[in-house]
Amino acid sequence: MSVWSGQGMQFIDVHFLDVGHGDCTIVEFPERLTVVDINNCKTFDKEIETEFKSRYKPPPPNPFFAAGLSALAGGTAPPVPNPLLSSSYAGVLSGLGGGPRPLSSLLLQKTEAEKKLQEAKDKLTNPIDYLKSKFTGRPIFRYIQTHPDMDHMAGLYRLWVEEKIPITNFWDTSHCIEKDEVAMRTGAVNHDVKDWHTYLQLRKSAANPTVLRLINGNRSDFYQQDGIHIWAPFDHSEKDNPDADPNALSYILCISIGQCNVLLGGDATVETWQALYKGNNGKLPKIQLLKASHHGRKSGYHVDSVKAMNPDLTVLSVGELKRKDDAAASYEKFSNRGCFSTVDHGNIRARCWVDGDVWLYDQDIKKIA
Numbered sequence: 001m002s003v004w005s006g007q008g009m010q011f012i013d014v015h016f017l018d019v020g021h022g023d024c025t026i027v028e029f030p031e032r033l034t035v036v037d038i039n040n041c042k043t044f045d046k047e048i049e050t051e052f053k054s055r056y057k058p059p060p061p062n063p064f065f066a067a068g069l070s071a072l073a074g075g076t077a078p079p080v081p082n083p084l085l086s087s088s089y090a091g092v093l094s095g096l097g098g099g100p101r102p103l104s105s106l107l108l109q110k111t112e113a114e115k116k117l118q119e120a121k122d123k124l125t126n127p128i129d130y131l132k133s134k135f136t137g138r139p140i141f142r143y144i145q146t147h148p149d150m151d152h153m154a155g156l157y158r159l160w161v162e163e164k165i166p167i168t169n170f171w172d173t174s175h176c177i178e179k180d181e182v183a184m185r186t187g188a189v190n191h192d193v194k195d196w197h198t199y200l201q202l203r204k205s206a207a208n209p210t211v212l213r214l215i216n217g218n219r220s221d222f223y224q225q226d227g228i229h230i231w232a233p234f235d236h237s238e239k240d241n242p243d244a245d246p247n248a249l250s251y252i253l254c255i256s257i258g259q260c261n262v263l264l265g266g267d268a269t270v271e272t273w274q275a276l277y278k279g280n281n282g283k284l285p286k287i288q289l290l291k292a293s294h295h296g297r298k299s300g301y302h303v304d305s306v307k308a309m310n311p312d313l314t315v316l317s318v319g320e321l322k323r324k325d326d327a328a329a330s331y332e333k334f335s336n337r338g339c340f341s342t343v344d345h346g347n348i349r350a351r352c353w354v355d356g357d358v359w360l361y362d363q364d365i366k367k368i369a
Contacts (some may be wrong), residue, residue, distance in 0.1 A: 009257050010217075014350040015134075016291065016315050017125045018342040018363065020044045021189055022151035023317050024127040025291065026134075027255065031225045035131070036253070036264055039302035040155030042124040043189055044318075049117060066093050124361075125347055128159050139166035142223075143209070145199070146266035147250040148177050150184060156342040157194040159201065169222075170202050170209040173249040174239035220300050227256040236280075245292065248272060254285065258354025261285055263309065265293030265300060271303030284308040289350055289358045292316045292331055296341070301327035313358055313369055315348055316341040337357060337369055 015026040022039025048346045074089030102361040131140075146152055159165055205211050216234045232252040250266035273293070277284065287309040296316035314335040318326060332339040342348060346363035353359075360369035 008024060008364075009354065011353045012174075012255070012257050012262075013350060013352050014255075014262060014289070014352060015130075016317060016342060016348040016350070017127050017130060018123070018346045018348075019127060019317070020121065020124045021318065022126075022154060023267075023295070024062050024335060026127075026131070027191075029141075031223065032226060033135060033138050034144065034226075035127075035140050036144045036309070037146055037152040037157040037266075038127050038143075038159060039151055040126045040128055040158065041151075041189055041191070042121060043103070044121065046118075123346065126155075128155055128163060128348075131159075131165065132163070137216075139168060142169040142171060143167045143174070144171040144251060145203075147173055147246045148175060149267065150179070150196065151189070152267070153199050154191055156197050156198040156202065157192060160198055162369075163227045167209040170205060171213050171251070172203045172211055172213050173251070173334060174236040175244055175246075176242050176247055177244060177246060178242060216358075227253045229256065231276060231303045232266075232268055232347075235273065245269070247299075250293075252276070252293075254287075257352060260288045260352045260354060260358065261357035262289045262350075262352055263293075263311075264291045267295075268293040268300055270299060270302050273300070273305045277302060277305045277308065287311045288313065288356055289352060290314045290329070290331075290335070296326060296328050296331060298327045298330075301330060303330065303334075304353045306331065310334075310336070312336045313350075313360060314339040314348070315360075318343050340368060 009030060013028040015028075017024040018028070020042055021044050022041065023037040024039055025036040026105075027034040027036065068101070077266070100267050160167060179196050181193045181196070184193055184196065202209065203211060213236070214230050215236065216230055216232055216252075230251065231254055233249055238249060247267040247269050248271065250268045251264075252266055252268050252272070253264045255264070257263040278348040282304065284305060288311070290306075290309060290311035290313070292314055294320045312335065314331045314340065318341065328339060328341065340348060340360060345368060349361045349365075350365075351359045351361070358369075359367060364367050
């Protein structure tokens, strides 16, 4: 629990939840609990599922390998049977010994990969259950919807309508984007249309909650007192564009406590970072803790901005996909004390001290940095 004294905040705790495909970050200010995005689907997208399966499933065996070894040894390579045509071919050649690997073994390994994937899904955190457990009875002072994508708002219906957890302020962006509700139900991740309807209801609220649509440079008492600085969006220029890119609307938020700066990148695009970097003449504040934009994908990675921020630690929600669109290795290169992902560590809690130090813990409260 964060502390409050006459001297002000000594530290804040930031919780990066392992929600699978999506985002949820909770910031413990002394008196103003803040939730940034939410996702209670407890599922992965197809890329993450493929990644998990590849971790536990061996590469396809090469039936030509053992035959090649025999030929290299001076023998005559035997003909390689086609396992699809020969019922007597009970296995496939693999390994340095060239011995057979039964097809039943391969099926068991595939089944094990599926089992591991399901176990990973079962371990995902439902952010609403987490809120009720860790912050019992506490209202949400500010809920920040970084941008209107479903993987950042799934669970709003349960949070606000079913559980009736009070929200005092609701941060939104200016847009007129509409969603294809059929596609939401039938997509790779099945989203509850009630979450979208709840979002539409919340963003039209006149009071309880109060709706704020903030841009770079806005200042007001409560978020100034909590050290929140809005870096993006820059304006409301896309508010009348139904085809606007939701990620291009995303909030980028810098939270400063003493000498410690925490940067929450939302799903900001490379173009947003380029504009931010150029607009500040290449000079961005030193960042002690960086939450990478767009789950650590290259679509949110701007190398000049990362270098300028010179992060000590970087956290990725999901992240570290072994794919061409992953930027985890790049963040690792420019993070002084390492890069950590929820896919490997589960829920990550950061304790951010006024002197600039940051401690990272995994979901078992084991210190990882």
